[in-house]
Amino acid sequence: MEPGQLLFHLAIDSRFESIEVVQVVLCDVLERFGVEEDGRHWIDIAVREAVANAIKHGNREEPAKKVEVDLLLSGGELVIRVMDRGAGFDPALAGDPLAPANLHKSSGRGLFFMRKFMDGVDFAPRPGGGMVVTLRKKGPFSQINLGSKSELSEHGEERAV
């Protein structure tokens, strides 16, 4: 497990509308870190793609299966981990959406967006089954007042950790 300061841990049902919960929390944290609106937008898109993949391809939209999202500050980087309980996949098998043969395809751009808008994207199997997608964004970031660490359920209930 990567060392760092855990800012938030979210556990959402595998429903696409739950992506909005992640967006609200993520954008709040990014704003506190002094990330400008443009920067927040692109990070949001990358995280949306990772969470959507976890819901759709990882957990096969089974609502009872959770997608977990961690936000950490580690070594001056913002690190976002998106975890599912699916069968896993090989990112090397994803095609190039910019290849002429793929331009007219209606899918296949999610990994491209993640790699385009983040400084690093890693894929790893998850202990106990599933995938961990790690998205990294380099700082610098402003100091923020973290207060107590907190954990939010999907329904926005905040509990001190």
Next chain:
Amino acid sequence: MKINVRKNGGVTILDVSGKVTIGEGDIALRQAVREQLAAGNKHLLVDLSNVSTIDSSGVGELVSSYTTVTQQGGKLKLLNPPQKVGDILQITQLITIFEVFDDEENAVASF
């Protein structure tokens, strides 16, 4: 996401507002395009000026709609994408596929 449908001359304009993202926005766009094709309206202009966010599924749905309309002998064009949506069209090179306009009257005249 909301879609308002209106006419300008012989062109059907779909005013899209909100998020064109997976699970809701992409489906709504697909439905709206299919409804227009079913009604015999094959000249479609998608006004993106009030789209706040588009993800890969939303982009995919635009591409799919373009293909479907074209295959049925129609045309689908884009109007006024905001900067970030325009950036997405650029980096995905879909700017080479879609005709994109910043003026509605010019867009309508182009059909």
